[in-house]
Amino acid sequence: MQMEHLTQSRREFIQGVSILAGSTLLLSSFPWLNPLRASSQTSMSANSRVRIGIIGPGSRGQMLQQILQQNPHVEIVAVCDNYQPNLDKSVAMLNGKVKAFTDYRHLLDIKDIDAVVIATPLHEHAKQTIDAFSAGKHVFCEKSMAKTIPDCKAMYDAGRDAGKILLIGHQRLFNPVYLTGMEWIHAGKLGAITQIRAYWHRNNDWRRNVPSPELERIINWRLYWDYSLGLMTELASHQIQVANWALKETPDSVIGIGGINHWHDGREVHDNVALIYNYPSGTRLIYDSMISNKHYGLEEQILGPKGTIEFEGNRYYSENPPPAPGILQLINNFEKRVFEAIPIGGASWAPELASTDKGVAIINQYPLPDDTTLQMEGFVQAIRESNPLEGLAEEGYNSSVATIMGHQAMIEGREIKWPSEFKL
Amino acid sequence: MTTRKDDIKKDPLLFHDNFMAMNTRLDMVIIGKLPDESQKIFNQAKNEVARLESLLSRFIPQSTISLVNAKAHEKPVLVDHETWEIIMTCKKYHELTKGFFDITSRPILAFWRENLEKDSLPNEIRDICGFSRLILDENKRSVFFPVRNMELDLGGIGKGFAIERINQVLEQNHVEHALVSFGESTVSTRGHHPYGNCWRLGIQHVYKPAEHVYTVDMQTSSMSTSGCNPTNQLESTKKCGHLINPITGYPVSGTGTITVVSGSALEAEILSTAFWVMDRDTIEDIIDNFDLQAIIKISYDESFQSKVEEIRVKKT
Numbered sequence: 058m059q060m061e062h063l064t065q066s067r068r069e070f071i072q073g074v075s076i077l078a079g080s081t082l083l084l085s086s087f088p089w090l091n092p093l094r095a096s097s098q099t100s101m102s103a104n105s106r107v108r109i110g111i112i113g114p115g116s117r118g119q120m121l122q123q124i125l126q127q128n129p130h131v132e133i134v135a136v137c138d139n140y141q142p143n144l145d146k147s148v149a150m151l152n153g154k155v156k157a158f159t160d161y162r163h164l165l166d167i168k169d170i171d172a173v174v175i176a177t178p179l180h181e182h183a184k185q186t187i188d189a190f191s192a193g194k195h196v197f198c199e200k201s202m203a204k205t206i207p208d209c210k211a212m213y214d215a216g217r218d219a220g221k222i223l224l225i226g227h228q229r230l231f232n233p234v235y236l237t238g239m240e241w242i243h244a245g246k247l248g249a250i251t252q253i254r255a256y257w258h259r260n261n262d263w264r265r266n267v268p269s270p271e272l273e274r275i276i277n278w279r280l281y282w283d284y285s286l287g288l289m290t291e292l293a294s295h296q297i298q299v300a301n302w303a304l305k306e307t308p309d310s311v312i313g314i315g316g317i318n319h320w321h322d323g324r325e326v327h328d329n330v331a332l333i334y335n336y337p338s339g340t341r342l343i344y345d346s347m348i349s350n351k352h353y354g355l356e357e358q359i360l361g362p363k364g365t366i367e368f369e370g371n372r373y374y375s376e377n378p379p380p381a382p383g384i385l386q387l388i389n390n391f392e393k394r395v396f397e398a399i400p401i402g403g404a405s406w407a408p409e410l411a412s413t414d415k416g417v418a419i420i421n422q423y424p425l426p427d428d429t430t431l432q433m434e435g436f437v438q439a440i441r442e443s444n445p446l447e448g449l450a451e452e453g454y455n456s457s458v459a460t461i462m463g464h465q466a467m468i469e470g471r472e473i474k475w476p477s478e479f480k481l
Numbered sequence: 482m483t484t485r486k487d488d489i490k491k492d493p494l495l496f497h498d499n500f501m502a503m504n505t506r507l508d509m510v511i512i513g514k515l516p517d518e519s520q521k522i523f524n525q526a527k528n529e530v531a532r533l534e535s536l537l538s539r540f541i542p543q544s545t546i547s548l549v550n551a552k553a554h555e556k557p558v559l560v561d562h563e564t565w566e567i568i569m570t571c572k573k574y575h576e577l578t579k580g581f582f583d584i585t586s587r588p589i590l591a592f593w594r595e596n597l598e599k600d601s602l603p604n605e606i607r608d609i610c611g612f613s614r615l616i617l618d619e620n621k622r623s624v625f626f627p628v629r630n631m632e633l634d635l636g637g638i639g640k641g642f643a644i645e646r647i648n649q650v651l652e653q654n655h656v657e658h659a660l661v662s663f664g665e666s667t668v669s670t671r672g673h674h675p676y677g678n679c680w681r682l683g684i685q686h687v688y689k690p691a692e693h694v695y696t697v698d699m700q701t702s703s704m705s706t707s708g709c710n711p712t713n714q715l716e717s718t719k720k721c722g723h724l725i726n727p728i729t730g731y732p733v734s735g736t737g738t739i740t741v742v743s744g745s746a747l748e749a750e751i752l753s754t755a756f757w758v759m760d761r762d763t764i765e766d767i768i769d770n771f772d773l774q775a776i777i778k779i780s781y782d783e784s785f786q787s788k789v790e791e792i793r794v795k796k797t
Contacts, residue, residue: 377499381665382691383683384497384508391495396677400693401665402706402740403685 067127070426074434083236086243088447090236092438093431107440110135110164110173110194112185114147116265117199118176122147124433125174131437137164140275161185165192172222172440175199178278179285183208190219197436199226200298201290202457206479209461213454213481224436224446225453227298231435232428234371235299238359238419241373242303247361250304253342254358255296257288260351262320263328280324286464287326288315288346292355293463298456299357299368300334300342307455308334308342308462310474315467319349332463344463365416372416379417451481493675498523502530503538503639505664509647512658512675522654526647526661533643536564537635549624550632557616557623565622567635567642574751575612577770579763581755583612583727587634593732594722597715602730610730641750644669644703648746669703669746684740687711687781694779694787695740702774703746707753708738726758733758737780737787743773752776756792764792 074093084090107130114122114136125131135156138144148157158164164173165188172195175185183203189196196216202209202225216223229235242250267276278284279291301307313332320328328349334342359366365374380388383401390397439446458479466473496511496519509526511519536545545564552558560568574582588606609630616625624633635642640663647661648669658672660680670680679700683693687710697704709721720732739757743749748771756764756776764776776792 378501378506380497380499380508381506381662383665383685384499384510384660384662387510387660388495388497391493391675394676396674396681398681398683398693398696400683400685400691401662401668402682402693402697402704403665403687403690403738 067129070127070430070434074426074431083240086240087230087236089230089435089439089449092442092444092446093231093435105441106130106132107437108132108134108169108171109437110137110167110170111147112137112161112164112173112175113143113177113181114138115140115143115176118174119143119147119150120429121174121176121197121199121433122150124430125437126150128434128437130441134170135164135167137161140272162188165189165194170194172197172436179290180204180278180283183212186212186223187215190215190221190223193219193221195222195436195440197224197226197433198453200453200457201225201286201294201460202453204286204290204461206458206461206476209454209457210479213450216450222436222439222445223450223453224432224439225450225457226429226432227295227453227456228428228432229295229299229368230302230449230452231431233425233431234420235302235368235428238366238368238373239302241419242359242361242366243305246364246373247359247366248363249338250340250359250361252340252360253300253303254360255293255300255342255344255356256353257292257296257346257355258351258353259348261348262322263324263348264322277324280326282325285326286461288328288330288348289460289464290457292346293330293332293344294456294460296344296355296357297334297342297459297463298452300336301455301459302452303357303359304336304338304340306336306338307475307480308336308459310335310472311459311462311466312472313344313463313466314470319347327467330463330467332466334459334463366419367416368419371419373419374416454481494519495675496520496523500527500530502527503534503636503643503663504540505640507643507664508660508662510660511651511656512672514654514656518654522650522656525654526650529646529650530643533646534639536561537567537639537642539632539634539636546633546635553624554626554629554631557618557621557625559621559623562622568617568624568633570747571635571638572612572617574748577767578751578755579767580612580728581726581759581763582751583610584633584635584638585610585612585615585631586725586727587632587636588630589725589727589730590634590723593720593725597720597722597732607730610727637754638747638750640664640667641705641745641747644746644750666707667703667705667746667750670699671701673700684738684777684779686787687736687738687779688785695777695789697740697742697775697777699742702742702744703749704740704742705746705749705753706738706740707757708779709736709757711736724754724757735780737778740775740777740779741773742775742777743771748773761792768793 109131111122133155136147137158139159144157148155173189175198182198186196186198202212265276267273274281311332311334315327315330317328329347331345355369357368364376383399386399462473493512499506499508509523535541538544539546545560549558571584589610592606609628614627616627644661644663651659660670662668673679679698682697684695686692686694714721719734719736725732739753741749741753774795778790778792780788
């Protein structure tokens, strides 16, 4: 049995959660973290277990399954996939002790399933989510929400009407670096935000192995418009969510251009995109993504008159240089009410220029708990305690709508405004 | 205006911020003012330093000094009243230091910066330096360079002027307790530390910057330190390219610092540099031209041991 190993990593994880749960400040700013506080205090002997069904245990779905398998408060009751190799793998991960389906509606028929995890291709999210709410289940659905704005709205409304939790997989909402950095941003540490830049660059064809040609569209669904909106829904949606979160608003409009300039291999979706989102405050999100160069990797840069935050790199840069070491000592002494000589009188020759500033870490504590694990923990705890993840369905909806608007702007070659009937 | 005069021990109302100016970092610590007020005073000081820099910096093409450097060999260049006063102050200190302070020495400095391993200074460089060559017309407030390629460089004393201006800002705003550090080499204080009866500053060990060799207790005063350390001198000769003797035109050797404490930040800054390149007799010769609180020379032997020489310490 693997339990010994799982318990070990679980213990480390719980220690990590206490970083978050220990911060009253974070809990009051981000109400959806409240269920996690209980998680770090609850004993490991579970009394109530959340019964979960997994729909679509492909690569991402299996990762979520593995995280949930380590959670003693979870019982995975059923799994469902219409691609047999993935279904077999998922069942094997549970040593066969799980019900297996190829049609998700049969999974939803199981009365005592509390919640479903949906990790299917994008075009299936809306129907599966709405059906799950009709069957009385809570839903965790991978990002992005859906392919069309009306579908997103229908999912959101269905969850609200059913009184069930809808969590879209934007795991940065549970990431300690983001939570701390957002706390700083909202407290004005950067001044009012004047620009956000974000990018996601990879250098690969974004393809998965296809065992036989007729499976191309099923396996590589991300490459075709029928199933996906490409880089926008699969990558950009995360970073648009970060921009919305930082600004505490949603974009009014977007312009953008996208196309294929490298991977001429029969795919339909763009392999490079460039967009500008316009926010009511006058701030712009300048966004681009490509998959033919990975030198710059990925980043979200939040810029204000007093400083810069780079979330992916866990860095904060002040527009002012850090104080001299002697001055720092003086300031620390004040706090301790100490009077002593500070080393300061030196001959300074070498100018210290801001351009060489390496910044400081937003969070200095390692290892930090994995954000996807925290997200799934939050989902499970919220169900156990009937404590809704306040504000998160809205975060998921708003970033998904903005993502789809960006796609429309590129396809239609015009500025797309947020449709008023789809404002929350 | 809300000032908390009493109880600075209980609640010192510490304010700290810094900014970059004149290619280095300026730190300000203000005690006993409410945060908004301290921020306002800080901004006022920052703007004043920026304004001064825009007059005096040779790196800013539109500055008065840049204009002089570009045109004064063609015809006399008229300068504004403020710049003229600064040039006159430089003239005064040139005379009081017997020529060891000289704002026309930049071509010599530039030469040694690039050629520290060479033995001699070319005559064509020596011939374009020397304050006495300048033709200054006090009536018109104009500067004329009789030879091509002369230059004025106030880089060495800009920090001193800037701190003097900041001290005026602090005075106008009735700040009683403060510390201003410009690049850590020139530090000015007012009043005292909330938990002591003075500000206690340590002169840094050149090989171990986190440690200090000598402490100076200051109230309302300024301290400036100049010198050579292993990072900026030629290893074989211990010569230092940024500190030259303007009389001979040659760099001086040695590892260590000279610290000057004075009521004037400008004077402390000028003299710490001038004293570093003077011999002891010359220092003694001119020392009474100034009202100094302390001159501390610290030298280092080959095993990095420090030796402190209290050239002058005025007991209070």
